[in-house]
Amino acid sequence: MSLPAILVILLGSLFIVWIAFSLLRGRARSGSTRNRSEEQTTAALPAGPCPPQVLERIFERGDSDFIARQHSREAQVLFHHERKRLAYLWLRQTRHEIANVRQFHAEIARKSKDLNPGTEIKIALDCLLVSAMCWLMAVAIYFLGPIYIRGMARYASDLSAQLSGLAGKSAGIPQSQPADLARSGG
Amino acid sequence: MASQLILWTCNILEAVLLLRAVRGRFFAKYALFYAYLLCILLQSPARFYFMLWHPELYPSFYWNTQFFDGLLGCGIIFELYRQGLVHYPGAARMARNILALVFAIVISKVLANALSGSVWSPARTSVDLERYLRMVQSVFLIVLIALFYYYAIPLGKNLRGMMLGYAFFLGTSVVNLTLSTQLGSAFHVWWVYLQPLSYVLVLAIWCPALWAYAPMPSPGPESKFEYDYQLLSTETKKHLVQVRSYLSKAVLP
Numbered sequence: 135m136s137l138p139a140i141l142v143i144l145l146g147s148l149f150i151v152w153i154a155f156s157l158l159r160g161r162a163r164s165g166s167t168r169n170r171s172e173e174q175t176t177a178a179l180p181a182g183p184c185p186p187q188v189l190e191r192i193f194e195r196g197d198s199d200f201i202a203r204q205h206s207r208e209a210q211v212l213f214h215h216e217r218k219r220l221a222y223l224w225l226r227q228t229r230h231e232i233a234n235v236r237q238f239h240a241e242i243a244r245k246s247k248d249l250n251p252g253t254e255i256k257i258a259l260d261c262l263l264v265s266a267m268c269w270l271m272a273v274a275i276y277f278l279g280p281i282y283i284r285g286m287a288r289y290a291s292d293l294s295a296q297l298s299g300l301a302g303k304s305a306g307i308p309q310s311q312p313a314d315l316a317r318s319g320g
Numbered sequence: 321m322a323s324q325l326i327l328w329t330c331n332i333l334e335a336v337l338l339l340r341a342v343r344g345r346f347f348a349k350y351a352l353f354y355a356y357l358l359c360i361l362l363q364s365p366a367r368f369y370f371m372l373w374h375p376e377l378y379p380s381f382y383w384n385t386q387f388f389d390g391l392l393g394c395g396i397i398f399e400l401y402r403q404g405l406v407h408y409p410g411a412a413r414m415a416r417n418i419l420a421l422v423f424a425i426v427i428s429k430v431l432a433n434a435l436s437g438s439v440w441s442p443a444r445t446s447v448d449l450e451r452y453l454r455m456v457q458s459v460f461l462i463v464l465i466a467l468f469y470y471y472a473i474p475l476g477k478n479l480r481g482m483m484l485g486y487a488f489f490l491g492t493s494v495v496n497l498t499l500s501t502q503l504g505s506a507f508h509v510w511w512v513y514l515q516p517l518s519y520v521l522v523l524a525i526w527c528p529a530l531w532a533y534a535p536m537p538s539p540g541p542e543s544k545f546e547y548d549y550q551l552l553s554t555e556t557k558k559h560l561v562q563v564r565s566y567l568s569k570a571v572l573p
Contacts, residue, residue, distance in 0.1 A: 140498055148491065232563070237472060239556045244471040245539065246549035249410035251417040253553045258470065260560035267564065 192220045193280050214279055221280035222272060229268045236261045326516040327364065333523035334361040337530055346478075346533035350403070352395035353482060359392055383446035390453040396486050397460050404468060404479055407539040410549075411471040418463050426456055451497035458490045474537040481529015485522045492518035 191197065201213045239257060243249050334357050341347040347354050363385050370378045401419075405412035465483065468475060475483065496515050500507050 140502060144495055144498070232560075235556065235559075239552060240471045242552055243549060244408040244411040244473065246410040247413075248549055249413050250550075250553065251414050253557065254414055257553065257556055257560065260557065260564060264560060264564050 192217060192224065217280050218275060221275045225268050225272050225275070229265060232261060232264050232268075323512045323516060326513070326520055329520055330516060330523060331361060331364050333520070333527060337523070337526060340531055344533050349533065350399055350478065350482070350530075352399040356389075356392045356395055360389060363389070380446075383450070386450050387446060387453065390450050390457070393454075393457060393486070393490075394460075396482065397457060397464065400461075400464055400479060400483055400486075403536065404464070404473060404475055406536065408471065408473055411467055411473060414471075415464060415467050418467070419460060422456075422459055422463060445501075447497055447500050451494060451501065454490055454493045454497065458494060461487055461490060474539075476536045477534035478530050479536065481526055485525035485529070488525060489519065489522040492521075 198213070198217075201210050204210075236257070243254060338347075338354060338357055338361065341350070341354055367378070367382060367385065370381045374381075401412075401415055405415060461483075465487070467473075493515075496511060496518070500511055
């Protein structure tokens, strides 16, 4: 067996232990929240998106141009630093909202008798892709700064509205009829 | 001397675990797990007998029993699947499908080896055979752990400890067996200590976790809403695709 194969096995073994430990740590941290009911999960869904006006201000060039005209290096550094922090905050919120939606879906799906494995894999992959994109954006913001990513303001605003719709629809997915009423034909 | 001390420590810890289960009347709750422990405990005197009175037969007896233990270890993974997903039919269905896929891939690999005209199994020695078995078990366990995590399934203290201990055992076994294959007799000096020592650590994880019976946490109160899974998954899928598309445009404008 070659050295890379040995490394793969070693890493794989470490991965098992790491997963198990992180699982334990996660359980300990979240405690009973892992076992919350659907109603509690629904309540934990994002309350609302970041207002589009705020997002546009974070990413647009107007403020940056204004600061540039002041000819103050210190102000420029401070401004870029502050905008970066805001952009990261928005990205973190986006990831958090995606995670909440995924968790909401998972908590319903895990009890569903007619679960479709293909659909579940597709949803998991989509969530993974979206998270990866958020990380990619974070890297882009780190190197380029939020205001240099053209088009981000418009799409960030659209995305925010989209997430709001997703959260709202997920919370509204229940067929709005209590189970006991449905069973009694009420 | 030190290796004997480690071996007897293992036996004592196994006996303690079994006694606690019998006294606490939860032996039957985790029957497959305790059957595994019992078999290992019963093998010890037999191995000791062969080591003292028939040392020429000891290596083959040791490796055969090791492989048998590996097969019994599959019972622990089945126990984790059975007990952990008992209240979650959706997640259990998902697990069955993925594990069946993994199993099909393993069988295909074995058949491909056979059809390519080389050998039925790539295992040349007992060490190889056990290593492949442990590796397949590791994949199964990774799948189960990932599903427990993804579906946020709460595990009781017993099952959590059982899983952590066995994950640790599989991890260390694969590493030890790989080093044994690669380094041969040079590693044997270390093997005598490392393998039993890692098993002592596994038992040290299992002992507090399985000291008393801890039932699985209930899946939470029954929802007063009827959820339509198909509708929910369609909506989630549709919106995730849209979110992804927006993000793609923002990243690559």
